[in-house]
Amino acid sequence: MIRDVEVLVIGGGPAGLCAAEAAASAGAHVLLCERDGVPGGQLVKQTHKFFGSERQYAGERGIFIGKKLIDAVTRRENVEILTDATVLGMYEDGVVTVLKDDKHLKLRPKKTIIATGAAEKFLTFPNNDLPGIYGAGAVQTLMNVAGVKPAERVVMVGAGNIGLIVSYQLLQAGVRVVSVVEAAPRIGGFLVHAAKLRRAGVPIRTGWTVKEAYGNGKLEGVVLCELDEKWQQVPGTELDVPCDTLCLAVGLTPLSELCWQAGCHMEFIRELSGHVPVTDENLMTSVEGLYAAGDVSGIEEASSAMVEGRLAGYAAAASLGYDAERSRAEADAARAELRELRSGPLGGKIRAGLEKVAEKRRNAVC
Amino acid sequence: MRIEQHPILQFDRGEKVTFTFNGQTVEGYTSETIAAALHAAGIRELGHSQNLHRPRGLFCAIGNCSSCFMTVDGEPNVRVCVTKLRDGMVVEEQEGKGVVRHDP
Amino acid sequence: MLIRDGIPTAEDLASVLPSPERLAKGPIAIAECFQSIACNPCTKACPQHAITMEPDINALPKIDPDKCVGCRLCVAKCPGLAIFVVDMTHGENTALVTLPYEFLPVPEKGQAVAGLSRSGEKLGEFRVFGVASGGKANLTWMVTLEVPKELAMEVRNIRVEV
Numbered sequence: 001m002i003r004d005v006e007v008l009v010i011g012g013g014p015a016g017l018c019a020a021e022a023a024a025s026a027g028a029h030v031l032l033c034e035r036d037g038v039p040g041g042q043l044v045k046q047t048h049k050f051f052g053s054e055r056q057y058a059g060e061r062g063i064f065i066g067k068k069l070i071d072a073v074t075r076r077e078n079v080e081i082l083t084d085a086t087v088l089g090m091y092e093d094g095v096v097t098v099l100k101d102d103k104h105l106k107l108r109p110k111k112t113i114i115a116t117g118a119a120e121k122f123l124t125f126p127n128n129d130l131p132g133i134y135g136a137g138a139v140q141t142l143m144n145v146a147g148v149k150p151a152e153r154v155v156m157v158g159a160g161n162i163g164l165i166v167s168y169q170l171l172q173a174g175v176r177v178v179s180v181v182e183a184a185p186r187i188g189g190f191l192v193h194a195a196k197l198r199r200a201g202v203p204i205r206t207g208w209t210v211k212e213a214y215g216n217g218k219l220e221g222v223v224l225c226e227l228d229e230k231w232q233q234v235p236g237t238e239l240d241v242p243c244d245t246l247c248l249a250v251g252l253t254p255l256s257e258l259c260w261q262a263g264c265h266m267e268f269i270r271e272l273s274g275h276v277p278v279t280d281e282n283l284m285t286s287v288e289g290l291y292a293a294g295d296v297s298g299i300e301e302a303s304s305a306m307v308e309g310r311l312a313g314y315a316a317a318a319s320l321g322y323d324a325e326r327s328r329a330e331a332d333a334a335r336a337e338l339r340e341l342r343s344g345p346l347g348g349k350i351r352a353g354l355e356k357v358a359e360k361r362r363n364a365v366c
Numbered sequence: 367m368r369i370e371q372h373p374i375l376q377f378d379r380g381e382k383v384t385f386t387f388n389g390q391t392v393e394g395y396t397s398e399t400i401a402a403a404l405h406a407a408g409i410r411e412l413g414h415s416q417n418l419h420r421p422r423g424l425f426c427a428i429g430n431c432s433s434c435f436m437t438v439d440g441e442p443n444v445r446v447c448v449t450k451l452r453d454g455m456v457v458e459e460q461e462g463k464g465v466v467r468h469d470p
Numbered sequence: 471m472l473i474r475d476g477i478p479t480a481e482d483l484a485s486v487l488p489s490p491e492r493l494a495k496g497p498i499a500i501a502e503c504f505q506s507i508a509c510n511p512c513t514k515a516c517p518q519h520a521i522t523m524e525p526d527i528n529a530l531p532k533i534d535p536d537k538c539v540g541c542r543l544c545v546a547k548c549p550g551l552a553i554f555v556v557d558m559t560h561g562e563n564t565a566l567v568t569l570p571y572e573f574l575p576v577p578e579k580g581q582a583v584a585g586l587s588r589s590g591e592k593l594g595e596f597r598v599f600g601v602a603s604g605g606k607a608n609l610t611w612m613v614t615l616e617v618p619k620e621l622a623m624e625v626r627n628i629r630v631e632v
Contacts, residue, residue, distance in 0.1 A: 035429065037450065042428075047374045049549035049610075051509035053527050059511035059549050061374065064607055119430040131410040131423025138427030138447075146402035147377035149367040172573060173369050186473045191505040192550025194476030199627040201590030204476045217421050218410060255430070303508075344506045344528030373574045374609050 001106070005031045007316050008096060008109035010087045010258060013041020014302045015294025015309035016115035017069040022313025022330065023113075024076045026322040031107070032079060033098055035086040039073075040066040041117060042137065043302065045144040047172070048165050051190070052303035055337055062302065063144075069306075090262040111289045111316040114259060115309055118252035118273075118295035123157060126212040132219025136166040136249035143173045151245035155222055156180045159204055161189035161301070163249030168197050178243055181208040181224055183231065190346075211238060213246060222246055252299045259296065262287050267360045271353030272298030278361045282315035282331065283308060286364065291316055298353055304341050310334045368406050383453035392457075400446035400457055401427065401434055412436050412446065416462030436460050472504060477589050487623065488535050488556075497540020497557035497566070501531045502626075503550065515547035542568050545612045546604030555614075556622050565622035566599055571611040577601060577630045585615055586627040593625055594618075 007023045009016045012034030020030045038044065046062020057065045073079045082100060089097040096112065098105040120135035122128070134150075136158070142150040154175055156167045159182035167177045180197065185207050187194045194204060211225040211233060226237035253274040260266060264277040265286035277285040277292045284291050293312040294305035311334035318327035342350050369377065380397035387409060394403025401424050404412065411421045412434050424434035429448035438444040439456050442464025446457070472478045482504050492498060501512065501521070510527040520537035521544060523529045544553045545568055555568040577583050577598045585596045596615045604610040617625050 036448065049511075051507055051549050053508070053510050054514065058509060059515075059547055060607070061609070063375075120426055122425075129415070129420055129422070131412070131421050134424065135426050138425060141427040141447075142402055142405055143369060144375060146398045146406070147369045147372070147375070147379065148398070148402050148406045149369050150405060172373055187476060190507055190550065191472050191476065192503060192507075192548075192552045195472070195478065195502065195588065196551045196627075198476035199586055199588050199590050201586065201629075204474075206474045218423075340526055340528070341508045343526065344508055346505075346507055347528075371574055373572050373576075 002095060002108050003106065005029075005107050005109040006111065006320065007031070007313075008033070008107060008112045009115060009313075010112065011041065011115035011117055011294070011296075012036070012039030012081065012083075013115060013117050013294060013305070014043055014065075014069065015117070015296075015305040015312075016041070016113070017073055018306045018309030019113045019115055019291075019293055019313035019316075020073045020079050021069065021076070022310045023317045023322075024073065024079045026314060026317035026327045028078065028317045028320055028322045030079045031109075032073070032081045033085040033087050034081065034083050037083050039070050039081055039083065043069070045137075045140045046302070047144055047169055050303055051301070052341060053337075056303040056306055056341070058303075087258060090258050092263070110320060111291070113291040113293055113309070113312045113316060114277075114296055115292075115294045115305075115312075116255040116258060116296045118299055119255050120248065121251045121253055123210070123248050123250050125210050127214055130213055130215050130219045131217070132215065132244055133213060133246045133248065136162050136247040139245065139247050140166045140169060143175075144169065149173060149175065151175050153178055153243040154245045154247055155210075155224070155241055155243045156247045156249060157210055158182060158249030158251070159184075159187045159189055159194065159206065160249060160251065161193060162252075163247070164189040164193035164197055166247060166249060167202060168193065168200070171197075171200055171202070177202045178241055179224070180204045181210065182206045183209045183227055185229075209233070210246070219244060219246060252295060254296045254299065256292075256296050259285060259292055262290055264290065264292070265360070265364055267357065269298065269353045269356050271349045271356065274299070276357065278357055278364065280361065281335065283312040284315065289316075289319070298350065298357075300350055301341070304338060304350075307334050307337045307341065311338070367408070383451060385451060385453070385455040385457055387457045388459055394451045396451060396453075398451055400436070400438065400444075400449050400451050400455065403451050404446070404457070411459070413460040414462065419461070435464065437464055442466060478502060478504060483623070492535040493556065493558040496559050497542075497555055498535060498538050499533055499540060499542075499544055499553055499555050501533055501548070501553045503531055503548075503552045506530060509549060511547050511549060512544050512553060515544040517541065517543065542602070542612055542614075545570050546608050546610040551610070554626060558619060558622060560616065563619055564616050565619045566614050567617055567622055567625050568612055568614040569626060569628065571613045571628060572609070573630070575630050575632065576611055577613060577628065581630075583615070584629040584631055585617060585621070585625040586629055587624050588626050590627065592629070593621055596625065
């Protein structure tokens with residue numbers, strides 16, 4: 001049996017929750033599929049305060065923002081949340097298949113918003129497969145969701161926001177962070193995060209990398225080394241650092257498999273950190289009625305993911321004729337918020353990536 | 367080890383249960399995943415790779431990669447990082463691909 | 471250099487430190503915020519409307535030295551934990567520094583704690599003059615330390631040694 005759905009939202013993270021809330025507030029009936037046992041996505045482990053403005057819950061901790069977003073959609077009668085429900089397939093005839101409780105559900109949505117988020121990237125170096133080498137987000141999940149002390153001595157690779165934030169949160173959990181190493185000559189994350197880590201005594205080494213890891217059956221230490229201006233390892237700079245855990249915070253990549261399956265026009269955009277669907281001003285992909293919001297359409301902050309979700313949700317509702325005038329006005333407001341969030345010097349990369357997407361779309365349309 | 371006090375978070379761990387890891391009894395809580403319970407008990411080696419038989423631990427902890435595959439109650443390739451713990455579970459290290467159980 | 475190691479330089483600090491004349495008048499907030507990011511909770515936190523951002527939320531905060539009364543409310547509100555309040559009028563040889571704190575244990579009034587520099591080096595043991603909670607949802611503590619005047623612009627973190 002195939003179930004008809006008005007708006008299907010795939011993924012219950014910041015983008016998916018905001019998409020569901022927006023579409024439902026306009027009157028659409030929404031089904032949200034979340035592969036985890038609880039919605040919230042990665043907000044459930046974000047103990048730090050968010051930046052941005054009031055509209056993006058600035059100054060509030062990610063965990064509390066997650067609770068607010070979940071409460072909002074849970075209160076709506078026209079939103080149904082399926083947890084432990086993994087979307088497996090997007091078929092040519094518009095049927096979407098979902099694995100739930102070992103059963104295969106079939107859905108036929110009028111509109112679909114893909115908000116599947118991102119995965120952590122890996123790094124190549126000898127012995128990078130030793131137990132004790134984790135994605136930084138994995139360690140954040142162990143300590144902030146499960147309350148497990150994940151390590152005693154940590155080396156963090158990457159001084160982007162995830163590397164800096166997780167390092168600080170490791171300190172809060174009582175773990176020693178020996179060093180943060182960053183291959184680039186400069187810190188990529190917010191400098192306020194770097195400064196609070198530094199004044200807690202954690203050295204940040206820019207222009208350094210992991211040469212190799214070592215250990216007998218488990219990580220026992222790493223050898224760090226300096227990089228020259230051509231990103232080549234400088235012989236003689238090796239530094240042996242004993243540690244039981246190495247966290248990799250070397251970027252995220254969009255989880256865009258469903259977009260590929262659906263036949264969306266995909267492009268590799270370096271500035272957006274991987275293959276992304278080419279979307280229009282409403283975040284609709286090249287497939288009619290299929291939207292992509294949040295990290296799946298390009299890696300960015302969670303604040304932007306929330307606004308993108310809201311934009312896609314209102315756009316989908318408007319296209320179904322729900323509260324069309326207000327929905328379109330809300331979509332306009334979301335676009336203005338995104339422009340503001342991306343307008344600073346740190347938004348340059350995203351702006352360049354989105355400009356490339358727009359160009360690909362223009363070329364495809366012509 | 368578990369975090370007992372935290373400046374921001376409080377942990378509701380649920381009910382205490384026991385399970386076995388390679389035959390050895392381990393304690394955990396119903397609120398947590400198998401991987402979290404194993405880590406709290408200091409167990410980080412979850413299996414071995416298929417060809418070189420190198421030890422494997424978890425990598426992503428949110429069900430994206432397949433680094434944490436273990437055999438749970440006889441079923442191979444269980445992502446223990448997203449599978450909640452239940453009382454009496456039999457958790458075993460997995461060698462390579464694992465052996466798929468055939469229902470009679 | 472801040473962008474290389476997370477430690478603001480003397481030039482960075484010179485751009486945000488209040489004038490000696492203003493410091494002599496009483497407590498004032500100092501935003502050690504040196505990078506344009508899209509963020510504005512400090513502007514909403516100030517009851518005196520002393521913190522402004524022009525033209526938009528990507529600008530650096532500006533603290534009006536005439537409007538700021540050093541009330542400390544912004545210290546726990548800044549998501550980057552980058553605002554401090556310094557009172558150079560506290561004593562003849564001592565000043566008060568209020569800083570944000572998010573670790574355990576939370577120190578008690580009167581307790582001696584290690585005062586740390588912007589690079590995390592211990593500058594000495596100082597007495598906690600007061601501790602205030604940022605609130606149940608905020609969960610950042612505001613710790614006020616009594617420090618020698620010459621260290622008022624150096625002490626920016628604490629470590630509670632148990």
